[in-house]
Amino acid sequence: MKIYKFILGIAMLGTVAGCTGNFEEYNTNPYEPSTLPVSEFFPAMIDCLASPEENPCQRNNTFWACFGGYVTAPNSWNRSTLYATYNIDDEWNKWTVDWYFEHFYTSWFSVQRLTGGEGYYYQMAQLLRVYTMQMVASLQGPLPYSQIADGEFYVPYDNEQDAWHKMFDDLDAAIAEIQSAAIAGSTPLASVDRVYAGDNNKWLKFANTLKLRMAMRISNADPEYARQKAEEAVAGGVMTAASDSAYDLLNGRYPNGYYQVGFGWQGEVKANACIVSYMNGYNDPRREKYFTVQTAAEDGPTYMGVRSGIQNVVKNDYLTYSGLIYENESQKTAPMPIMLASEAAFLRAEGALKGWDMGDTAKNLYEQGITLSFEEWGASGAADYIANSTLKPANYTDAVDSSNSITNKSTITIAWDDSASDEKKLERIITQKWIAGYPNGLEAWSDFRRTGYPYIFPPKNNLSPWGCTDDRGQRRLRFSIDEYSTNAANVTAAVQMLSNGTDGDNTDLWWALKSGSKY
Numbered sequence: 001m002k003i004y005k006f007i008l009g010i011a012m013l014g015t016v017a018g019c020t021g022n023f024e025e026y027n028t029n030p031y032e033p034s035t036l037p038v039s040e041f042f043p044a045m046i047d048c049l050a051s052p053e054e055n056p057c058q059r060n061n062t063f064w065a066c067f068g069g070y071v072t073a074p075n076s077w078n079r080s081t082l083y084a085t086y087n088i089d090d091e092w093n094k095w096t097v098d099w100y101f102e103h104f105y106t107s108w109f110s111v112q113r114l115t116g117g118e119g120y121y122y123q124m125a126q127l128l129r130v131y132t133m134q135m136v137a138s139l140q141g142p143l144p145y146s147q148i149a150d151g152e153f154y155v156p157y158d159n160e161q162d163a164w165h166k167m168f169d170d171l172d173a174a175i176a177e178i179q180s181a182a183i184a185g186s187t188p189l190a191s192v193d194r195v196y197a198g199d200n201n202k203w204l205k206f207a208n209t210l211k212l213r214m215a216m217r218i219s220n221a222d223p224e225y226a227r228q229k230a231e232e233a234v235a236g237g238v239m240t241a242a243s244d245s246a247y248d249l250l251n252g253r254y255p256n257g258y259y260q261v262g263f264g265w266q267g268e269v270k271a272n273a274c275i276v277s278y279m280n281g282y283n284d285p286r287r288e289k290y291f292t293v294q295t296a297a298e299d300g301p302t303y304m305g306v307r308s309g310i311q312n313v314v315k316n317d318y319l320t321y322s323g324l325i326y327e328n329e330s331q332k333t334a335p336m337p338i339m340l341a342s343e344a345a346f347l348r349a350e351g352a353l354k355g356w357d358m359g360d361t362a363k364n365l366y367e368q369g370i371t372l373s374f375e376e377w378g379a380s381g382a383a384d385y386i387a388n389s390t391l392k393p394a395n396y397t398d399a400v401d402s403s404n405s406i407t408n409k410s411t412i413t414i415a416w417d418d419s420a421s422d423e424k425k426l427e428r429i430i431t432q433k434w435i436a437g438y439p440n441g442l443e444a445w446s447d448f449r450r451t452g453y454p455y456i457f458p459p460k461n462n463l464s465p466w467g468c469t470d471d472r473g474q475r476r477l478r479f480s481i482d483e484y485s486t487n488a489a490n491v492t493a494a495v496q497m498l499s500n501g502t503d504g505d506n507t508d509l510w511w512a513l514k515s516g517s518k519y
Helices: 004-011 023-028 038-050 054-068 095-115 119-140 160-184 200-217 223-236 257-264 273-281 341-353 362-376 382-387 422-437 441-451 481-486 488-495
Strands: 246-248 336-339
Touching: 038 095, 038 119, 038 246, 038 336, 054 095, 054 257, 054 441, 095 119, 119 160, 119 200, 119 441, 160 200, 160 223, 200 223, 200 336, 200 341, 200 441, 223 341, 273 422, 341 362, 341 422, 362 382, 362 422, 422 441, 481 488
Parallel strands: none
Antiparallel strands: 246 336
16 A cells, blocks of 8 residues: 555654653553553544544445445536446545545554554554454455554555454454453543543453454355354453444534535435335334435325436435435534444344354344344334334335336345244345444445345446446455556555456455355
């Protein structure tokens, strides 16, 4: 990656970095260094968890996130190529990965230098690093990871399996340090931690839940290792209550990014027709918590999303369609979800379906996931929803242009069915996990690529020059042209690490290959 960009940011922090010589004094108290302002670097790293600032929110949470079926950006911005049509130019293609690296590593390098790569602050930075880099690995595949250190640039990429294993190693080390801090009752990051206010018991559950998520991500390609890590995570203590869920509370750093993009920018993000259609079919009580109503419907207020991937989309045609609930003034400071306890329950349900020791049955964990999601969103009616065995996802009929309408391929019902095949049980788990996971588009897209569920609506206009199909969708983000010009040898080697040796949007990532790995 273009790590050289980070050096400028580090150099600007020279007055702080100049204090790094006295590591012995610093490490005497690993929780409260008396002379080094290490904590001031954490807000920027936390930014990478939910991308709350308006431009990262627009690009990371709406542009390519349409692949997860949650959001639609009904605006062409006078561009002829769009993510939503599987046909994006390099300028936008590179934005997300570049932003994660530049925004995160400038601060991480400083923490690494100030701590000498040891102690609580460093391990908390490592936790945030693993969270951010597992997103990058889920976007593009091979990435520079193990050799990035102390401002080094032009470093080689790790192949996917090596990168994931190294991230697990780093996460395990962070978990051990955070557990020690939790036992000690220390809260050194309280003043800058806008997720848990320094509560290390909460961060410990967060870290174990992340570990469980990562284990499930690679479970098809590396099943025995994944099982080991998943069982360790559950034994270590994952999120189990709605109060464990992680949100960026913003704390005045930014307004809610979805609010700015949806309300401030007048409808530049809308609810995706896919998730709205599923929830309409299920008569899901969470709709009013997720979406605004379609205000101009002939039959009165209802919920209607916008089909993704309309090449000649006209934003004004869809201004009255359902937006994300953040599209109103009251949501300007609403917390942004990062990782929810409901996800942990669904991950455990899937693990139990695989025969892993997840501490409960797949049925019970599946139902816990739904219950937790209702609680997380303040919705009522979970018990009746869980028991419903007849409702199915709805089709989509576009009131503006009927050619955008589509028949929903899914017929999966809600109530657990012990007599169903494991494949049907998996579809049921992933479908409800997907609904509960809104609006985290990367997790939705990753589950779709990994399992084939839920049946996400393809774009109205599939214009992929890479051969992305309607059934399988876009499979990854390709490496940027800048990478080839600034880090040519390493990125060329990384291409050969991909499953088919081709740097294309239709290339499967290692963990999305059910048949296993080439490594």
